[in-house]
Amino acid sequence: MAALVAVVTDSTAYLGAVAGVAVVPVQVVGHDLTSGAEETRRGDFTSGTRESSRGDFTSGTEGSSRGSSTSGIEGSSRGSSTSGGRISPRDRLSRFGRTPPGNRTSHHPPGSFSSDLAFDEDSFTGDLASATTSRPAPARFAACYSALAAGGATAIVSIHVSGELSGTIESALTAARDAPVPVEVIDSRSIAMGLGYPVLAAARAAATGASLDEVVTAARASMRTTRTFFYVDTLDYLHRSGRIGTAASLLGSALMIKPLLHLADGRICLLEKVRTSSRAIARLEDLAVQAAGKGAVEVAVQHLAARERAEALAERLHKRVPDLRDLRVVEVGAVIGVHVGPGMLGLTITSSDA
Structure with missing residues (x-):
């Protein structure tokens, strides 16, 4: 059978x-x-x-x-x-x-x-x-x-x-x-x-x-072969749901930091700290291009209530990633939205040969 x-x-x-x-x-x-x-x-x-x-x-x-x-x-x-x-x-x-x-x-x-x-x-x-x-x-x-x-x-x-x-x-x-x-x-x-x-x-x-x-x-x-980077407008939602600590949330709010995050060992971790949202999104794009390298990849741009920014980011990636086999823009659902808040942008890159 x-x-x-x-x-x-x-x-x-x-x-x-x-x-x-x-x-x-x-x-x-x-x-x-x-x-x-x-x-x-x-x-x-x-x-x-x-x-x-x-x-x-x-x-x-x-x-x-x-x-x-x-x-x-x-x-x-x-x-x-x-x-x-x-x-x-x-x-x-x-x-x-x-x-x-x-x-x-x-x-x-x-x-x-x-x-x-x-x-x-x-x-x-x-x-x-x-x-x-x-x-x-x-x-x-x-x-x-x-x-x-x-x-x-x-x-x-x-x-x-x-x-x-x-x-x-x-x-x-x-x-x-x-x-x-x-x-x-x-x-x-x-x-x-x-x-x-x-x-x-x-x-x-x-x-x-x-x-x-x-x-x-x-x-x-x-x-x-899959990596994700993401940007949030504020750390408040992640802090409220227990995904980051109090000190990090307060620091981010006080200094107006726009954090770039990733997952490490299944946890949400700080990757870099950037001062403005425009710089953070530009850096997010660079990280995706670096992660993609020259191999065949698929890329997903994820967002919450930020479709215009997500589509603009996808358009730039389409031009910059050398061997892009698939590119998609998706809005995250209600459950993830509770933890990241509106304005979130995420990039996931995976090898298309995996």
């Missing part, structure tokens, strides 16, 4: 912008686990330029004719569960009688956003100062894994946001222990498209009929 490996990830509506970047046409079936839902953890805001060998900022993957949940991102005849796409994941999945579990972003006054759905920029960004997030319960993962197995998957690769930033991976591991088929849970040590690129690599491998081990290898190879 041929392997039917399903790929599960946490992903959000900002994948809609990459819906046209296809691998294989897909039939959408199954469940979606949306990204970034997390427990608040205190982390040090460490400086330095240490690179993460594991990739960085989230997307979704491709899908499957077998137990696959993907909206718009095309995928695999071998199973892939994730979201994204110009059509809402909830709308697509409802055709199959299933509702994606989704991590939730709550705000006050009472209400909620689910990160598999696009949010209204004007209404949501105004509530970011009081928003919180929560990770999905293990039962949601268990339901997802069971549905995929019932749909024909013989194994599952479950790839998620960094365990240093979220409790999502713990829920996945708990559910995996009692899953009806083998489940390999991978901590991407990253977020956003730094998670997304490994997921895409796994889904592409699954589309070829690869074994469980081969799909895992593809994901990990992509993690090793």
